Amino acid sequence: MALDRVDQTLLELLQRDGRMSAQALSEVVNLSARATLNRIHKLEDDGHIEGYRALLARQSIGEHVSVFAEIALKDQRQATVQRFEQAMVACPEVIACYLVSGRYDYLVRLACRDLAHYRDLTNTWIDDVGLGIDKVVTSTELQTVKEFAGFPLMVRTQR
Structure with missing residues (x-):
């Protein structure tokens, strides 16, 4: 449409x-x-609106650390990819996960209680051979400059 x-x-x-x-x-x-x-x-x-949700003020959810993890998998076999993606979907700390091109396979954003929580979580993932994780490179958010607030609308319009 x-x-x-x-x-x-x-x-x-x-x-x-x-x-x-x-x-x-x-x-x-x-x-x-x-x-x-x-x-x-x-x-x-028609599927143009997928749903509605509330955006929570970060201070209302308590202290936490936001971390970006660049994750490279050991191989690209479909079974490995599916196991990894299922684990990301099931993990409540994962607030976004993107398959990307470049030097790593996934960019994952996590919200954790603290860095020790993040370290324990990623160590568990790395120890799980079935997830096929080769490397995790971490960047910790220091300040949010601009949070996702919606997509720019670049759709074609009728005249």
């Missing part, structure tokens, strides 16, 4: 504030609240 300007505007607004009311959205896009709500439901049904 090609997105028109109204759809794109709705996506931009909802990405910024997923709790924005249909009435408030309708005023921006110059449609009735019912027509706006119908558009939103269509965007959801």
Whole structure:
């Protein structure tokens, strides 16, 4: 489905504030609240909106350390890759995991109680031969300059 300007505007607004009311959205896009709500439901049904969630203030979750781990696997066999990816998905400390190109295979972001917690976790992974981890290179977050707040919308619009 090609997105028109109204759809794109709705996506931009909802990405910024997923709790924005249909009435408030309708005023921006110059449609009735019912027509706006119908558009939103269509965007959801068509898979353009995957869900809604709350962004928590970091101080509300208590002290923690955010760590980026560059992980290289020993081999690229499908079984190794699947075991590794399943372990990342199942690990609550892993808040993001990306398959990347370059000198390592995965970039993993973790939220841990402290560095000892991170060290214990990664040592457990390395000791698990089935995960096939060759090397872990760690960078500790010192300060968040810009946190992920949504994707820039670069979709084609209808005229």
